[in-house]
Amino acid sequence: MTVRYGSWLAAGASLLILTACDNGPSAVRPQAADAGATGSDAAATAPSVSTGESAARPPVPTVDGAPMWSETSRYSAQENAQRAYERNGEAFGATSLDDFVKKAHAFVSDPPAGTQTLKRGNGDTLFYDPAGNVFAVATAQGAPRTMFKPDDGPAYWEEQKTREAERSSRAAD
Template sequence: MKNNKRLLALFLVLIMILGMQFSYPVQSEAASNVKVTLSDSSYEYTGKACKPKVKVRYKGKKLSSKNYTVKYASGRKKVGKYSVKIKLKGKYSGSKTVYFTINPQKTEIQDIQAEKEGFSLNWTKVNKQLSGYQIAYSKNKDFSDKNTFYIGKVNSYIVKGLEGGSNYYVKIRTYAEVKGKKYYSEWSDVKTVTTIKVYRFRSDYYLKQHYDKHGKSMGFASAEEYEAAASDVVLNPESLHKTEKEDGDDCYYLEATNDFVVVSTDGYIRTYFRPDSGKSYFDKQ
């Protein structure tokens, strides 16, 4: 009798051990071992619903769709972030959620023009799912020192206050703000522009001195207006140009208005007036 009880106890223990051995492999594999990838992690807005394809792997092995279910977030048409939930089944259990984004449409720069110490540009207007545009410009081709700023729903802009006579790289992209988060399009193709240099007097003191001496009698209402006109003479392609014999300064003469400007070798306006003898004064320099 005692032997029978012992045999029964051993049998029950054996059944428990075998049950544990066979049940654990069939039970769930850890979801952390499962890798989920989407065919596309981002889309450009088209107004149509986006539905990326799903691939699920466990330790590098591709799982059959029989081992999981896929649930997409509703909508998936407007700019924003959307979830894709994968729920494992069969000998796997657990779930994973991955995300994809829909970004606003891309734009392209249509035209860019040099301005005085700046540039103007216009671009293709995007009409839907848009908050505005972001413009970036830099002196470096890789945009390592870029300046960026945001503007509203327009399709042209003038950037001012840059270094005159310098080359700049420029690009633009759209953005849409959804629930406090900005979503961006891809950057446009890069355009280049060389800003127009503006010539100035070396200091306000010299500007005032020459304005009082010449500018007022020339009819300019302010020293700033006088200085700007002098710079325009230098930049005018119709102005005659020569190097001064005495000290190598640059002389400019616009015969149509009898305007004469001298620019120092380091790029500052030295004087601006209208000589009584006209072009002969320029010729003597």
């Protein structure tokens, strides 16, 4: 009996740890409706994890010749776009996933005048539009990685610039 309970306890702890993992803290405070979300709510809205055991992923759909969204080893482009839309679509007045993806592509391909940019060593470009308080990242191929409105935009942009400067100086050493 003890072994059975120990196994179940270990499995439960592993599951809890896996569902709690994400991409780190958000620069956007959750809305009141999201504030009461429980771990099971978060797990229900998180993209499914690819185990690598299934067939290769289908090709990434494109928008004006660029990948619709960036993909990662864990999530497909569609899953990443869906997650970004669910988190940030409302802030941009997006009425659907396609609408949000089009808005992100429009922003990174032709940013508004006054938008500040910063190039990462891996080819990504960071964008910050102080007038609209919009932060975005796009791959070298033009695929958005993220687009959101940080709670404290100017401070968030300064933090990103500092982080990239530190990365560059470490890489140069």
